Amino acid sequence: MRLPWRGPQLDGMRMADDPFDAESEPLQGLPSVVARDDVDEAEWLRRMRHSAAHVLAQVVLEMFPEGKIAIGPPIDTGFYYDFDLPRPLTPEDLSEIQKRMRKEIGRNHRFIWEEITVAEARTRFADQPFKQELIDQFSLDSDRLGICTHAGFTDLCRGGHVESTRQIGPLRLTNVAGAYWRGDEQRPQLQRVYGALFATREELDAHFARIEEAQRRDHRRLGRELELFAFDELVGAGVPLLLPDGAIVRQEMERLIRELQDARGYQEVWTGHLARGELFRRSGHLENYSDVMYPAMHEHNEDGEDGDAYFLKPMNCPVHMTLYNNTLHSYRELPLRYAEYTTLYRFEKSGQLSGLTRVRSLTQDDCHIFITPDQITDEVSRVLELVQTLFETYGMPNFRYELSLPGEGGKFVDDADAWSFAVRALRDALDAAGIDYVEQQGEAAFYGPKADLFVSDVMGREWQLSTIQLDLIQPARLGCVYVADDGERRTPVVIHRAIHGSFERFMGILIEHYAGAFPLWLAPKQARCIPIADRHQDWANDVAAELRAAGLRVDVDDGNERMQAKIRNGQRRKIPYLLVIGDREVESKSAAVRVRTGEDLGAMPLDQIRDMLTRLKVSRVSEPV
């Protein structure tokens, strides 16, 4: 099934199934109204949520008799209903609606479901244009349609209810948001009222507690608290500014991917930030992606007219292919792997920007791999291994793959043979690697299919990180060739791939993954010496100097606060190791080691501390031990 609700979107907001698919409800072939014991817990919860949506619609129509109703499905954490109302709903309206809903629920109205003819439905919902549109659609499959009535309110509905309103669990209306009718930007924007609903009060409370906990891990908040990065409207929206500590994290990420790629035959190139418009015209990007490219910059001609157009690069591929053309290549040189870490610029719409996860200046760990067609499976497997290694290093096991295929519509290059070859090759490589994936029609790049890796952020939004894309189109457009073993010139296949995706987005995800408590190798400050009194400062400085000489990031808290306060500050800064130094440690040339977890390892000789921290750093283990 095509999932229209992918991308950066709250898990909790995602629909349980497609409300526009007449086939998909009620589940389990069950009657539209059932008793509690007839269904399992999950189905009962879905029914409570869907029933609550009916009550919501009832109440809203009572308050706004001229309002138009759209759809009201259950979602992972509750329900919503879309309305077209004469005025925007205010937070006060929301409280009023909630109050009325609880009152109606208390009246214990029964849900009565019945089937009527299409003609009856049309009459019945004569003043409801959205329902008329649904009737148009559903009547293609069936000449009878379901309606559900409670408290004198009737909704077009496939069913899926509890018996009566008192069976509906505890709920709270959470927010109102704009939502396009049928998810189509070209169609009217409706007001969507979201509600949270769980089977018990405890689960409802736990839901909101989870949201609060998630907010504490939010990378935007931690980025400010830990002084990792900042945004400033004077510099520009969507342009992340890394503070010294954030820059260290990024340098460590770059260091890691360079090491991994150097060991796998990658070669780093560097191609700057600008390229002529003609390049992007030939590659096809200007035609397909000009809306996310920053507007053209023009050279100044002597006569004052605009000269050649230049663009900030939104991606590297056409430049790398041009670079490939710098010399003639033999099949013996392939695979040729051009890696680059240069910042790219994409004009993301203002409403899309989100901390580090969606920015306008982003730095991919990009690479274009030039191969022969029969090297596809093998090379994709190598890339998959690299992805696996990277995510293991970060200790991030929770990701999923998507295989994005072409669909109908103009953007996909018209070359059926190339597409079917590329899709088959990519699918084979994924299967060979034993990777689970979901196929998505119509999500491919314009030049080829891709396998993308998705990870959820702490708020439940999914973000694409790694991507592996097969391109059988652009190399031909840009005239890339290699000399095959028979002496013929052939067009190489190009794999576009990024492993972190962008360092910016990945750092945002990492901050949340670790809740700001980076493993030692990534931590901006790896240890801090805490002298208990001023007379301990000399040894504390010596300890720090020795550790720094071993390549560790260590400082000394020489303020005049009490040790307890210094520990508290270090702990809140999430520094992996605090080295407390008092009389005993000065005497024995040691430091008392306190782990970030709160564990006290006691006094350890300096050599032993240095060896331990060095080992942690070099091995890049995820959890300090």
Add this chain to the structure above:
RNA sequence: GCCGGCGUAGCUCAGUGGUAGAGCAACGGUUUCGUAAACCGUAGGCCGAGGGUUCGAAUCCCCCCGCCGGCUCCA
């Protein structure tokens, strides 16, 4: 980009037409302390920007910018 909410000190927030506030952080001093907050003091603001209403605007109106939540989009 669209709908809604929000923008007051570095951070978290109070202040709804009449002289800008608190806590924490910062800074100065005192204290020299054994595993998550010592004490005293000082400073800190074009109340996001611009325009308007008013005798008077943080407060009301308009417009812009930014942030947050959705929607749509995402090479």
